[in-house]
Amino acid sequence: MGWRTGMQAVGALVRRAANELLRVPGAAIPGVLAPTIFFLGLTSVFGELANLPDFGGEYQNWLIAVSLLQGAGFTGAATGVNLARDIEQGWFDRLLVSPAPRPVILAGLVLSAALRSLIPAAFLLAVGFAIGVNWPGLGGLVIALFLVMGMGTIAACWGTVLALRYRSQSAAPLMQAGMLLLVLTTTAYAPLDILTGWLHTVARYNPVTQILEAARQGFVGGVTWGDTWPGLLALAGLLALLSALALRGMRRTAV
Amino acid sequence: MGGCGAGARRVTGRFQPRSILPAVPAIEAKGLERTFEGGIHAVAGVDLEVADGEIYAFLGPNGAGKTTCVRMLTTLLRPTAGSAQVAGFDVVADPGSVRRAIGVALQEAALDPLMTGRELIRLQATLHGLGRQAGQEKADALLERVDLVEAADRQVGTYSGGMRRRLDLASALVHEPRVLFLDEPTTGLDPVSRRTIWEEVEQLNGEGTTVFLTTQYLEEADKLANRVGIIDFGRIVAEDTPGRLKAQIGHPHLEVKLLDGGLERAEEIVRRFGNPLPSKDGAVLVELPGGASEVAPVVRALDEAGLTVEALDLVEPSLDDVFVEKTGHHLEPDEPDTGEIE
Amino acid sequence: MTVKDLRVVAALGARSVKQTFRRPQLFAPIIVFPSILLAIQTAGAGRAIDLEGFPPVDSFLDFMLAGAMIQSTMLAGNSGGIALAVDIEMGFTDRLLAAPISRFAMVLGRLAGTAALSALAAVWFIAVGLIFGAHIQEGVPGALLMIFFVVLSGVAFGGVGAAVALRTGRASVVQGLFPLVFVILFLSSAFFPDNLMLEPAATVAEYNPLSFIVEAIRDPVISSISWDVFWKAIGSLALVGGLSIWWSALALRRRLRTGG
Numbered sequence: 030m031g032w033r034t035g036m037q038a039v040g041a042l043v044r045r046a047a048n049e050l051l052r053v054p055g056a057a058i059p060g061v062l063a064p065t066i067f068f069l070g071l072t073s074v075f076g077e078l079a080n081l082p083d084f085g086g087e088y089q090n091w092l093i094a095v096s097l098l099q100g101a102g103f104t105g106a107a108t109g110v111n112l113a114r115d116i117e118q119g120w121f122d123r124l125l126v127s128p129a130p131r132p133v134i135l136a137g138l139v140l141s142a143a144l145r146s147l148i149p150a151a152f153l154l155a156v157g158f159a160i161g162v163n164w165p166g167l168g169g170l171v172i173a174l175f176l177v178m179g180m181g182t183i184a185a186c187w188g189t190v191l192a193l194r195y196r197s198q199s200a201a202p203l204m205q206a207g208m209l210l211l212v213l214t215t216t217a218y219a220p221l222d223i224l225t226g227w228l229h230t231v232a233r234y235n236p237v238t239q240i241l242e243a244a245r246q247g248f249v250g251g252v253t254w255g256d257t258w259p260g261l262l263a264l265a266g267l268l269a270l271l272s273a274l275a276l277r278g279m280r281r282t283a284v
Numbered sequence: 285m286g287g288c289g290a291g292a293r294r295v296t297g298r299f300q301p302r303s304i305l306p307a308v309p310a311i312e313a314k315g316l317e318r319t320f321e322g323g324i325h326a327v328a329g330v331d332l333e334v335a336d337g338e339i340y341a342f343l344g345p346n347g348a349g350k351t352t353c354v355r356m357l358t359t360l361l362r363p364t365a366g367s368a369q370v371a372g373f374d375v376v377a378d379p380g381s382v383r384r385a386i387g388v389a390l391q392e393a394a395l396d397p398l399m400t401g402r403e404l405i406r407l408q409a410t411l412h413g414l415g416r417q418a419g420q421e422k423a424d425a426l427l428e429r430v431d432l433v434e435a436a437d438r439q440v441g442t443y444s445g446g447m448r449r450r451l452d453l454a455s456a457l458v459h460e461p462r463v464l465f466l467d468e469p470t471t472g473l474d475p476v477s478r479r480t481i482w483e484e485v486e487q488l489n490g491e492g493t494t495v496f497l498t499t500q501y502l503e504e505a506d507k508l509a510n511r512v513g514i515i516d517f518g519r520i521v522a523e524d525t526p527g528r529l530k531a532q533i534g535h536p537h538l539e540v541k542l543l544d545g546g547l548e549r550a551e552e553i554v555r556r557f558g559n560p561l562p563s564k565d566g567a568v569l570v571e572l573p574g575g576a577s578e579v580a581p582v583v584r585a586l587d588e589a590g591l592t593v594e595a596l597d598l599v600e601p602s603l604d605d606v607f608v609e610k611t612g613h614h615l616e617p618d619e620p621d622t623g624e625i626e
Numbered sequence: 627m628t629v630k631d632l633r634v635v636a637a638l639g640a641r642s643v644k645q646t647f648r649r650p651q652l653f654a655p656i657i658v659f660p661s662i663l664l665a666i667q668t669a670g671a672g673r674a675i676d677l678e679g680f681p682p683v684d685s686f687l688d689f690m691l692a693g694a695m696i697q698s699t700m701l702a703g704n705s706g707g708i709a710l711a712v713d714i715e716m717g718f719t720d721r722l723l724a725a726p727i728s729r730f731a732m733v734l735g736r737l738a739g740t741a742a743l744s745a746l747a748a749v750w751f752i753a754v755g756l757i758f759g760a761h762i763q764e765g766v767p768g769a770l771l772m773i774f775f776v777v778l779s780g781v782a783f784g785g786v787g788a789a790v791a792l793r794t795g796r797a798s799v800v801q802g803l804f805p806l807v808f809v810i811l812f813l814s815s816a817f818f819p820d821n822l823m824l825e826p827a828a829t830v831a832e833y834n835p836l837s838f839i840v841e842a843i844r845d846p847v848i849s850s851i852s853w854d855v856f857w858k859a860i861g862s863l864a865l866v867g868g869l870s871i872w873w874s875a876l877a878l879r880r881r882l883r884t885g886g
Contacts (some may be wrong), residue, residue, distance in 0.1 A: 063805045070812025073827030075671050077818075202654030209662060218670030228669030321884075358724050361882065383726040390724075394717030398648040399641070410637040411725035413630050439648075455721075 036135045042124075046108070047051030060107055061149045067090060072101025072160075075218065083222050086249055093157050094245035095217045097173060098237070100149035101180035102208030108142040109188015109204040116196045131279045135272065139185040146181030150174060162248060167248015172257060176244040179264040180234050180237075184208050187269035193278035214247065215241050236263035291460055301349075308372045310336045310463050310494035311357060315366035320353050326352040328518035329366065334496060334511075334512055336462075339489050341509035342498040343603065349518035350393055350498035354467045357496070358388050371462050374552040387456035389449075391467040397441030401432050401451050404440065407460060426454040430484065446477030453484060464488060466497040471505060482508060484616040502603040502615060509530055512603065514610055523609040534611045535573040535600055536580060542568070543592040557582050572598070627634045634727050642739020643746075645709055645815045646702075652709055655701035655804075656747055661754065664694040666815065679822055682760055683848050690789050692844035693816035695772070696836070698747040699779045700807045704800065706740040707787020711797040714881075729882060733792070737784045744780025748773040760847065768846025775843050778863045784825075785870025792877035816840045835862035 072089045079088040115121040124134050158164070165173060188204045195203075214231045215238040216224065224232055232238050243260025246252050311334040327349045334340040342350045355361035358370055359379040368375045371385035395404060402423050409419030422555050427436045430450040435443060440451065447467060456464060459593040466485070470478040485508055499505050506526045507513045513523040522529060535558075542550055549569060554560055554570040557578060561569035572578040576598055583593055608613040640818075646652045672686040683689050684869050688803040713719050752762070752769055762768045790800050811817065820831035831837050842859030845851055 048674050059802045059805050063808075066805045066809055066812075070808060070827075073824045074812055074818045075674070076824040077677055077822045078671055078674055081673055082674065199650045202650050202658065204657055206654065206662060209659070213662075213666045213670070217668065221671065224670060225672045226669050228666065336737070360723055368808055380726050383724060388721075388724045390717060394721050396641075396645070396713070396716075396718055398645050403641075403644075407637055408721075408725070409639060411634060411722065411727050413726070536792055 035130070038129045039087065039137045039140060042134070043141045046111075046138070046141030046145070052273045060100075060103050061152050063103060064096045065153045067099060068096035068153060068157065069160075071096075076267070078192050078219060078223075081219075081223060084222060085159075088158065090163050090248045091219075092217075092266075093162050093248055094173060094241055095212065096153055097150050097177050097244060098212050098241060099209075100153060100175045101146040102184045102212050104146045104149065105142045105181045105184020105186075106188050106204040106208050107203070108145075108185040110136060110198055110201045111180050112189055113192040113196065113198045113200055116178070116207060117194060117198060117234070119241070121197065121258045131276060133187065135186075135275055135279060138189060139275075142185035142188075143178040143182045143215045146175065146177050161279045165247025166252060169252045172197070172252065173244040173247060176240055176260060176264060179268065180212075180240065183264070183267050183271055186275045188269070190278050193275070205216075211235070212241070213238050217241065229273040236267055239263040240267075255273075287543070293398065295441065305454055309333045309369075309537065310331075310338065310507060311340070311368070311370050311496055313353075313357070313366065314370040314403065316356060316363050316364035316368055318356060319364045320362060323526055323547035323571075325518050327356070327363075329516070330515070330520055332513055332523070334494060337489070337494055338510045339495045339497070339508055340484070341505040341512045342496070342515050342516035343500070343502070343505045343512050343615070344498075348515045350469055352518075353515070354390075354465055354496070358386060358465050359383060378420055384459070387459070387464045388466075389452040389456045389466050389473070390467060395440045395448055398439055400425060400437050400439055401443070402436040403449065403456075408455040408458045414458070418443055419429060422458055426457060429457075430454045430513070430559075431480075437481055439519050443588045444477075444478065446473050449481060450474060450484075451475065453481065457488070461493065463494045466495065468498055470501065482577055500615065502607075514607060516607075518612045521573050522606060526603060529606045530601065533606055534601045535571045536601065537571045538576045538579060539564070539567045539569055539587065539599060540582070540593055540599045541566060541595040542586075543594040546591045550586060553589055553591075554582060554586050556585070569593075575600070631728055631731060631740055634731050638722075638731065638735020638743060639738030639882040642706065642709065643742050644737055646705060646739070646743055649709075652705040655700050655705055656743060656749060660694045660701070660747075660751075662833050663697070664690055664751075664754075665729045665775075668796045670825060674802045674818070674822075678820070679821060681759050681848060683818055685758045685759060687755060687758060688848050689819075689844070690817065691751060691760055691847055692840050693811070694817055695748060695776050695843055696779060696840050697807075697811055698751065699776050700783045700811065701786070702740050702743045702747060702780055703783030703787040704803055704807055705787070706743075706799050707734050707800040707803070708769040708783045708791075710788055711791035711800045713789065714795045715797060723882070730875065733785075733788050733871075735825070736788050737871075740784030740787075741777050744776050745773055748776040750783050757849075762847050763849060764846035764851055768851065768872070769800060771846050771851060772843050773861070775839060775859060779839055782863050782867035782870055784873050785867060789870055789873040789877050792874060792881050795881070810834070810836055814840060837867055838862040839866075 052199055068089075076088040079086060080240060084091075088131060112121065123213065187207055191200045191204050191207075194200070215235050216225070216232050221229065221232060239259040240263050241260075243257050246256045285465065297612055301395055301577070311332065311342070313332050315461050316330040317325070318325055319325050328337055330349075330353060332340075342353065344350050352361065357370055357375060357610070359375050359382050362376060370382045373381040373385065375382050382525050399407070403424055405423040406419045410421050414422060423436075427433050430453060432447060432450055432454070435447060440448065443451065453466075470481050474479070485495055485497070497508070509526060511524060512526050512529060513520045514529075524532070536578070538554075539548065540554070547566070550568045551560060552569055553593070557570060557571065559571040561571060570582065572582070579596070579598060583596065607613075646656070666861065668685075668687045668690050675683055675686050676688070681689065689882055721730060723729070737850060755763070761774075764771070787800060787803075791797075792805060794800070814820075814834040814836040815831050816836065820837060821830050823831055838855070838858040838860050842855050846854050
């Protein structure tokens with residue numbers, strides 16, 4: 030398959046994923062609303078944490094990047110659930126017996142997740158700015174959204190790995206829990222110095238902490254290259270690992 | 285206890301009520317109707333009577349109203365007009381008594397994929413008031429009966445279609461119902477599984493259970509039922525034994541193909557045995573009201589006249605012919621291949 | 627209610643519990659997710675106990691335990707509703723309705739299952755809490771009281787899930803309530819003292835019946851049992867439970883009348 034045909038195949042798969050959204054819009058609403066609900070809820074509930082000595086700033090500025098990444102995580106996990114459904118119903122077999130190479134099929138699946146991640150992100154940002162979240166500057170916003178798309182891709186790869194492994198929608202909680210753990214075992218709730226016990230240790234070494242800090246920087250202060258490149262590196266690393274696992278899973282499936 | 289009807293026995297395949305007392309029908313419906321929201325008349329006035337110990341089949345295409353009728357008779361749906369009694373109890377006024385007397389195996393084989401076969405039957409036993417010990421024994425016996433002993437402790441989600449149907453049937457028998465309702469019991473099954481279900485139904489009927497089944501398969505109705513009700517657009521358009529229904533629209537006919545011509549001579553000869561029909565594709569056609577028993581004399585006569593028979597075929601009128609006659613359209617474009625050698 | 631009815635409810639309840647353990651999508655929200663969130667929130671926001679106005683506690687875990695338990699119970703109610711809707715979608719409820727059992731036994735069985743799951747979850751969280759250093763001030767009677775309130779909550783919130791399932795007959799609709807559960811939790815004192823929450827959430831939390839229920843579960847852990855808190859919780863449970871069970875009964879009646 031030439032690169033042009035490959036791109037067309039990817040485009041067709043992305044369009045199919047978009048169809049699901051457009052034809053059953055009600056199904057997407059919980060996924061779009063959930064990150065915003067969590068953002069508003071957690072801000073209201075834990076907002077006073079920002080008054081702790083080592084904190085500083087308003088809690089909503091601290092938290093918004095977490096919710097952005099959480100939204101991307103939900104969207105990616107949903108991609109995995111949809112793939113599991115397609116496998117259960119036999120639709121995925123159609124893709125596998127087509128001449129499309131495995132990387133093309135994977136690209137089609139995860140690219141749609143990357144684009145779809147922007148929907149809950151857009152909604153969240155609109156609500157966030159409405160309640161007074163800092164404007165991150167154009168640079169900060171672009172970096173944040175880029176990282177959101179990256180996170181969506183990572184989550185979709187994770188969901189794909191599990192879908193191919195278990196071939197059943199019953200793996201959905203595993204997909205969601207995995208993403209929940211990844212995003213929340215970071216400096217999600219508070220700066221590293223305020224985190225206690227095991228979470229302090231895990232957050233220090235969790236690559237998603239770097240992604241989160243890079244996405245957050247515009248909302249809590251200025252944007253610097255020094256705060257950006259670790260996040261990009263972490264993103265690239267996770268993407269390389271999970272897409273390799275997903276491709277391996279796909280190559281093992283069918284003849 | 286109401287509804288004590290006469291027993292019945294099957295004698296040489298023909299149903300005969302035993303008692304001389306007037307028996308309470310196992311199922312009786314008068315003017316049964318069901319209209320859904322939007323003015324959809326799913327059942328537009330059904331009258332029927334099924335005698336105790338009978339096998340009655342509702343034959344009709346998808347959307348004819350078969351399932352809706354079954355749901356009303358099994359108290360799952362309230363009729364919008366008319367009345368029905370099952371085992372002598374009114375489905376609207378006394379649904380509890382109806383439920384105690386019936387067993388139901390519905391169209392979608394409503395089984396929980398996460399339960400094991402044994403768990404399902406035990407649950408059904410509990411729902412029908414059987415104690416723990418009795419439920420256990422019943423489960424063992426029924427699983428043995430439907431040949432699911434080995435799969436009994438596996439989750440139903442791992443069962444094949446045929447196994448699910450057998451389990452569904454077994455769970456409908458937990459309380460030894462007087463009347464068994466089977467809604468399309470063999471739809472989607474392979475020929476072997478279909479045959480197994482048929483055998484089981486015949487055995488149950490032999491033990492005295494009245495069976496009301498719905499089907500879209502001609503052969504199933506033909507083979508199993510004492511009487512068939514043809515339903516289309518929510519009404520019964522014909523009702524009788526399969527034989528009499530087919531006889532209403534014609535007799536079997538013999539098609540004879542000869543090896544060396546002699547068509548005209550053959551037509552003269554067959555005229556002696558029955559009503560000749562227009563020849564078709566070089567074959568001589570003659571009606572034989574007596575069916576297969578009248579074939580041999582025809583062949584002998586042709587042989588004596590020096591005519592060699594290359595091929596012959598006794599064509600029976602089918603229930604589909606009856607269906608076309610009564611409704612103007614075929615029942616179903618494709619019939620399942622049962623693999624039976626005629 | 628006859629002995630037979632009770633046996634039927636128990637059998638359907640047992641089936642509910644088995645179903646939940648056999649289907650990860652139903653089990654995960656009851657134990658896995660609340661446990662993860664408890665661990666993360668305790669470690670992440672643990673320094674909150676240093677804030678002025680925070681109730682006197684030994685650790686944030688002592689405070690959060692009740693929140694995790696109520697979260698688990700509400701999600702158990704949602705899971706129960708999803709399972710009931712799946713039963714409706716696949717026709718399993720027809721099997722129950724064609725049997726000679728009381729119509730409402732279908733709902734009661736589901737609620738019994740949710741109550742049992744809530745009890746199991748309560749024991750789990752108490753055990754986990756004790757292992758990780760929580761201290762229940764009121765000891766064993768306190769723990770029993772916590773389990774009591776969690777079980778009653780399970781019935782009350784289970785009724786909501788059942789009502790939505792019966793009304794809509796669609797698992798995807800019941801599943802869509804998932805975010806709503808968190809909205810109600812956030813607008814209560816489940817995760818943080820309402821006097822330290824931001825407005826307008828703080829005011830809503832002050833009057834939210836869920837706050838009264840959570841505080842009754844929390845009281846035995848961080849202080850002593852107060853009758854005032856106890857009766858407010860009972861009242862809230864009676865309100866929520868009464869409304870939800872009434873709504874379930876209506877939805878069931880409607881379903882039986884229209885046939886689906």
